[in-house]
Amino acid sequence: MQGFPATSEAFGAAPPASVLPASAMRTLATPAPSPAGRPAAVPAAVDVAVVGAGVIGLSIAWRLAQRGLSVAVFDRAGAGAGASLAATGMLAAAAEHEPGDPELLALALESQRMWPAFGRALEAQSGLSIDFRDSGTLVVALGRDEVERLRFRHDLHVRCGLATSWLGGPQVRAMEPGLRPSVAAGLFCPDDHQVDPRLVMTALRDAVLASGVGLFEHCAVEALDFAGGRVCGVETAAGRCRAATVVLAAGAWTAGNLLPAGLVVPVRPLKGQALALTATAETGTLSHIVWTEQVHLAAKGDGRLIVGATVEERGFDAAVTAGGLYALLEGARRAFPAIEEMAVEAVWTGFRPSSIDDAPILGATGVDGLVIATGHHRNGYLLAPVTALAIEALVADGKVPAVAHAFGLDRFGGPAVDREIENVELENAGLE
Numbered sequence: 001m002q003g004f005p006a007t008s009e010a011f012g013a014a015p016p017a018s019v020l021p022a023s024a025m026r027t028l029a030t031p032a033p034s035p036a037g038r039p040a041a042v043p044a045a046v047d048v049a050v051v052g053a054g055v056i057g058l059s060i061a062w063r064l065a066q067r068g069l070s071v072a073v074f075d076r077a078g079a080g081a082g083a084s085l086a087a088t089g090m091l092a093a094a095a096e097h098e099p100g101d102p103e104l105l106a107l108a109l110e111s112q113r114m115w116p117a118f119g120r121a122l123e124a125q126s127g128l129s130i131d132f133r134d135s136g137t138l139v140v141a142l143g144r145d146e147v148e149r150l151r152f153r154h155d156l157h158v159r160c161g162l163a164t165s166w167l168g169g170p171q172v173r174a175m176e177p178g179l180r181p182s183v184a185a186g187l188f189c190p191d192d193h194q195v196d197p198r199l200v201m202t203a204l205r206d207a208v209l210a211s212g213v214g215l216f217e218h219c220a221v222e223a224l225d226f227a228g229g230r231v232c233g234v235e236t237a238a239g240r241c242r243a244a245t246v247v248l249a250a251g252a253w254t255a256g257n258l259l260p261a262g263l264v265v266p267v268r269p270l271k272g273q274a275l276a277l278t279a280t281a282e283t284g285t286l287s288h289i290v291w292t293e294q295v296h297l298a299a300k301g302d303g304r305l306i307v308g309a310t311v312e313e314r315g316f317d318a319a320v321t322a323g324g325l326y327a328l329l330e331g332a333r334r335a336f337p338a339i340e341e342m343a344v345e346a347v348w349t350g351f352r353p354s355s356i357d358d359a360p361i362l363g364a365t366g367v368d369g370l371v372i373a374t375g376h377h378r379n380g381y382l383l384a385p386v387t388a389l390a391i392e393a394l395v396a397d398g399k400v401p402a403v404a405h406a407f408g409l410d411r412f413g414g415p416a417v418d419r420e421i422e423n424v425e426l427e428n429a430g431l432e
């Protein structure tokens with residue numbers, strides 16, 4: 001479950017693109033056409049090539065383009081087709097906070113602070129709404145045992161100076177009358193807001209295109225190019241593109257075969273199943289994001305109620321499973337009985353890019369010309385603005401801002417990769 005340990009062993013998917021309605025996917029899956037109606041040609045050279053058009057890759061590209069750099073983004077599928085279209089869109093710095101990670105909390109709070117301006121700029125540039133909802137999050141306890149654990153969470157929030165308040169059961173039900181009477185207590189996190197990922201991805205796609213970024217969807221990066229001991233571009237399915245900097249933002253796939261031998265990026269896929277229900281005037285819906293120990297429930301402006309999400313160590317197993325759906329529906333019904341009458345609109349699976357310490361990996365790789373932005377785990381939307389700021393600062397000004405210092409790849413201890421790069425250069429030379 002998002003934010004809590006999984007309480008059921010769930011379980012197994014088609015990528016989100018295959019289960020969201022066709023009307024939602026058409027916009028995101030269409031490659032950027034040239035004026036003649038054909039996909040644009042890959043440019044011979046740019047300042048920055050970004051691998052991956054998820055929320056992280058596109059946010060970085062948008063920001064770099066605003067700095068006046070020429071940028072090309074490549075995705076082997078459509079924009080958002082990785083984890084980004086599978087997300088709920090919560091910006092939950094407080095509700096997501098776990099004990100013992102003050103630097104990650106500082107990063108999350110900084111990004112949360114940046115979100116309103118980031119969202120307004122995105123809406124202004126794209127002309128599209130992203131359904132930013134600032135009604136906050138209610139973390140609720142259903143029954144006595146859960147109250148004790150919620151108190152622990154409240155104490156943690158107080159120690160960290162987070163703006164959360166303790167509510168009794170009647171106060172929670174006054175805020176959300178549709179919740180079951182067994183709701184015994186709650187924590188209100190007034191700054192934990194939400195956006196609609198489908199709208200954010202559509203807006204980001206439009207915003208990067210309007211900023212002059214070359215967006216190449218359905219165009220896989222097959223290899224990195226090396227020369228003079230550094231990365232100097234990418235080889236794609238549609239041709240080679242030289243770049244002064246390559247940013248690897250390939251989500252859960254970042255640790256794959258693009259990396260030079262010897263460079264280890266400790267990121268793995270962490271599977272999450274989720275579903276969307278359709279609320280009606282008869283069923284009613286929720287005004288706040290509601291978290292229980294089992295699920296989160298987030299109502300969107302178009303009437304969908306998102307129920308998420310399982311947390312499963314299953315590699316890239318994309319199955320949507322009976323056990324996963326059962327755990328989600330049972331958890332949702334336990335808090336909000338009206339879901340019984342709602343139609344199921346869609347079910348899906350996504351792969352969170354999770355590092356071994358659950359924190360993002362941002363910045364230099366130890367390989368000249370190669371920068372990384374991945375490992376955003378359960379918080380890619382929350383952390384997108386601060387990630388884009390950090391990578392822009394590194395690429396354009398040569399240094400990462402203080403708030404992101406703790407998140408370098410070097411925290412895992414990095415092996416030297418110079419020899420492997422030399423080998424790759426020799427191989428490349430032999431092939432040409």
Ligand SMILES: Cc1cc2nc3c(=O)[nH]c(=O)nc-3n(C[C@H](O)[C@H](O)[C@H](O)COP(=O)(O)OP(=O)(O)OC[C@H]3O[C@@H](n4cnc5c(N)ncnc54)[C@H](O)[C@@H]3O)c2cc1C
Binds near residue numbers: 353380
């Ligand atoms: C069920 C679920 C719920 C979530 N809920 C939330 C939430 O409420 N709030 C929140 O902040 N976060 C949430 N997350 C996490 C969030 O979705 C991720 O952290 C975020 O989407 C990661 O973005 P990304 O751009 O790094 O990766 P991705 O979105 O996975 O993008 C990576 C892209 O790289 C592309 N790619 C891979 N290899 C190549 C290659 N060789 N060449 C070209 N392209 C390539 C892929 O096609 C993909 O599009 C959730 C995740 C899941 C699964």
